[in-house]
Amino acid sequence: MKILKKEVGRFPLGVWIAIVALLALFLGWGMQVYSLLNWDSAVDLGLQNERFTGDAAERAWAKESWSVAVADMLWALPIGIVALTGILRRRFYGFAAGLMELSIGVYFPLVFAFQRWETYTETVIQAIILWTIPSLLGIVGLWVNREYFEE
Amino acid sequence: MLEPTMITWILIIFGLALIFLPILIVQLMMVLRPHSQKTWDFIIGKGEDWRDKTHFRTSYGADWADLVIWLPLLAAGSVGVIQGQVWGYALWAASGAISVYISIILWFSEREYVYPKGGPLAYYTYFWGFFVYWGVAVVVYSVLRLTGVML
Secondary structure, X not given: OHHHHOEEOOEEHHHHHHHXXXXXXXXXXXXXXXXXXXXXXXXXXXXXXXXXXXXXXXXXHHHHHHXXXXXXXXXXXXXXXXXXXXXXXXXXXXXHHXXXXXXXXXXXXXXXXXXXXXXXXXXXXXXXXXXXXXHHHHHHHHHHOHHHOEO | OOOOOHHHHHHHHHHHHHHHHHHXXXXXXXXXXXXXXXXXXXXXXXXXXXXXXXXXXXXXXXXXXXXXXXXXXXXXXXXXXXXXXXXXXXXXXXXXHHHHHHHHHHHHHHHHHHHHHHHHHHHHHHHOHHHHHHHHXXXXXXXXXXXXXXX
């Protein structure tokens, strides 16, 4: 764990890992914004899986995915902005918001994984590599460096 | 040390009695006996076939993620808070953030099905409301305590 406290430029390594994990989540929120603005195009690009024009089951899945995108905009994105701002300014609220944001980053890909493993295995693996693992490492990185943040 | 106050104890008891225990029982039912009639009647609800299929997968994903991430964070956070530890509040804030996040998703994805069955009292308390009230309260309270406000 000592290596996570090692200063690399402006921040300790563990804090850099958290920043990278947050940026990866922002990439996800960007995908969600695009999806909300143009759902069909997002499905064409592979950002979403189901359309609102399919059968009843597909429409129900699309509604669920749309709800996740809305929750990301209303809750996860604002927390992420507070987290990134606070971490870059070395404030304790950034540490707290960072833990909250990265916990969501671990939580939701797991929900998705247990839901869709059989139908979208490749997407599940991508989500875990892109968000769950970096978020988990980011939580560890932040926690090891908790004394780095000023109250 | 962040000594527990009256508000802390109210949030601990509320969280363990009205969030942790009921969700633990329900999620264990879903994970251990996902196809039993009792589980389906209780969690999935009786309805159209397509809804049973989609709602089953939705619940199944959330159930596993709750058991792996959310409930351990809630329980460990409560222990830490009782001990007056900073990490307890950090874990609490993370579990509160997840509680609000999943509640927003459920509001948009299944309120139209759940609300008519339970009515306003059930919906705005144990079906959905408690998770939002507790989540928001814990996030706000934890951040305030972590930044030095005594409540």
